[in-house]
Amino acid sequence: MQVTVTEAARRQQIVDAAIEVIAEHGYAQASFARIVAHAGLSSTRLISYHFKNKGDLDMAVLIAALGQVDELVNARLDGVTDRVEMVRVYIAAQVELLHTHREQIRVLREVAAGAPDLAVVLHEFRVGRLQRQFTQGQREGVFGGFDPAIMAGTVAAGIDAAADSDIDPDTYAHELVELFTRAIRA
Amino acid sequence: MQVTVTEAARRQQIVDAAIEVIAEHGYAQASFARIVAHAGLSSTRLISYHFKNKGDLDMAVLIAALGQVDELVNARLDGVTDRVEMVRVYIAAQVELLHTHREQIRVLREVAAGAPDLAVVLHEFRVGRLQRQFTQGQREGVFGGFDPAIMAGTVAAGIDAAADSDIDPDTYAHELVELFTRAIRA
Amino acid sequence: MQVTVTEAARRQQIVDAAIEVIAEHGYAQASFARIVAHAGLSSTRLISYHFKNKGDLDMAVLIAALGQVDELVNARLDGVTDRVEMVRVYIAAQVELLHTHREQIRVLREVAAGAPDLAVVLHEFRVGRLQRQFTQGQREGVFGGFDPAIMAGTVAAGIDAAADSDIDPDTYAHELVELFTRAIRA
Amino acid sequence: MQVTVTEAARRQQIVDAAIEVIAEHGYAQASFARIVAHAGLSSTRLISYHFKNKGDLDMAVLIAALGQVDELVNARLDGVTDRVEMVRVYIAAQVELLHTHREQIRVLREVAAGAPDLAVVLHEFRVGRLQRQFTQGQREGVFGGFDPAIMAGTVAAGIDAAADSDIDPDTYAHELVELFTRAIRA
DNA sequence: AATGAATGAGCCTTCATTCAT
């Protein structure tokens, strides 16, 4: 029996299934076969039909996961204008994400580890924003004289490391915020 | 023609080949076939013969890479007694490793990313030492009141991030050392 | 957006695209997908709509290519009445085609090699004409006593072989003409 | 149940099966699956194990078919020293092959049509020998002043054409021999 | 200590065609 839905809906369905499979079994195990089985679709051909190739699907997955994650971060940052506070809120939000968006975070890490070219995209996306904050803050004199690129990379890595910890999230967020507040102050 | 060498020598040869392959092509591409080809061996059977299974080889690779890396760090730390200085030297040594032991560092990352159970081992090894330093330093009153586990994890992550950067190693080391010196001071 | 053209025009467009794809990539690689991509069409469905099946398209391609090729040969033969001269002109014209109608010649070969049933059609078309010439010429006593079918097949094959050579076309044509002139003379 | 034979025997078995399948169904239909089914083997993996890839198998098939075919030609040419006679015997032997080695001839054509790079090898092998004969004969003054490369290509093509004919083989051979004897004479 | 041979399951991608508007 042939079920027909719109292109966009089917793509969404496939991406959602892929996210769930990657989150559960890891990128390397997220084969087309597993994804269609998870989504209850007829054959892997359906994925090939809607996505140019594996890389195309990966990219769609990355963008979807990133979009979902970014919503919360943007919401938390909304209305915050103080430069130092922005960094603090950003870090806290990211740590919060590790628990509220556990699935998406796992997916982002797995995809980055499994698809090197997408890792570059993701890294640029995450570190770029922070680095610009630091550069601007230094012009305004609210931060110390550190290298913005290095600081941005270190903050991003520090947040990633939180994912592996089983320490209470609020505690972790607080500690990390204070740690980097000391590190960046003028 | 059958070439016979000692068990230990053969294992070493295979591990060395695996390290080179992983460093060059990544963990996911480091199949028995590729390792065997790289080492110029006759068949994958030789690996199966000397290692119980893939995980066994991975573990041997991890231990070998870790051992080579640890030599330098221990050498740098030799004779350093001041608590703060130990942390500073440790960080600098690790960043230095990123360039002097490029291959091993790549392998450690790849294996950790590809084999989750080994990642735990590696993490414990790297973070444990630092954490004990911090805890002890806090007892002596030379560090601030941060959470030692979180600080250790963040430092380790910050060092890892340095591997992805193309900033001059000495500059990076200096920046990272100063960054964390600010973060840990009492 | 839906572009509507006449049935005939659309068929023509598809056949033209197929010819170009076959000429460039070979029959085996000339899938509906590739043809559609080359023609800038929306989906393979358009081919299935205008042609009953793959064989139907192949046949259309063959006829189109054959028609284009035949124009030149007929033009060259126009006004030639001498029996021997007709054969000589025919051979020369065919070798000329190899360069003036490179694309169509490639297509004819590829289709013949890839679709055996069409190969029969093509063979009959090419060899039949020659054979009738030889039979008639023998009745008139201008040719020797060879088997007309065999001679016709050999001439056709000899021409095909010219397509694989990188010898100067004019030289090749001249040599081939003289070769077969010796072979057929009474 | 696992049946183990020597490498060479298994390769031979696979090549033989491949030859039969190609002869019966054509190159394009000679998939690994069909070949293993024909040979009664366990899985396509067996082919991949004994041949580096499809091209490797194709090459082995080509060499095997060519070797079998060459035996007869060499036997026929054995003891023939007269230059013109050699060409006559060569042509006759090749036409004879079309019927005594039907399977191998079909395979050679199919492989050449399906694997362009091997076609070059085959062409060189077949035409090269003839061309050297013609060049040498011209030096000795027994042949006319034709282009040896063109004549060689035409002879080879003429022989190929014989495969498509249903004319009695002996008649065909005789006709072709006389045809080219006229074409090459001084 | 080593080797030769074989294995089944899985990978992503491509194929021409069909269902349903």
Add this chain to the structure above:
DNA sequence: AATGAATGAAGGCTCATTCAT
């Protein structure tokens, strides 16, 4: 006259591991 969506089968290749000597 055209389109959107879906399809099952098949393609060659790679994986770590096992049987058997």
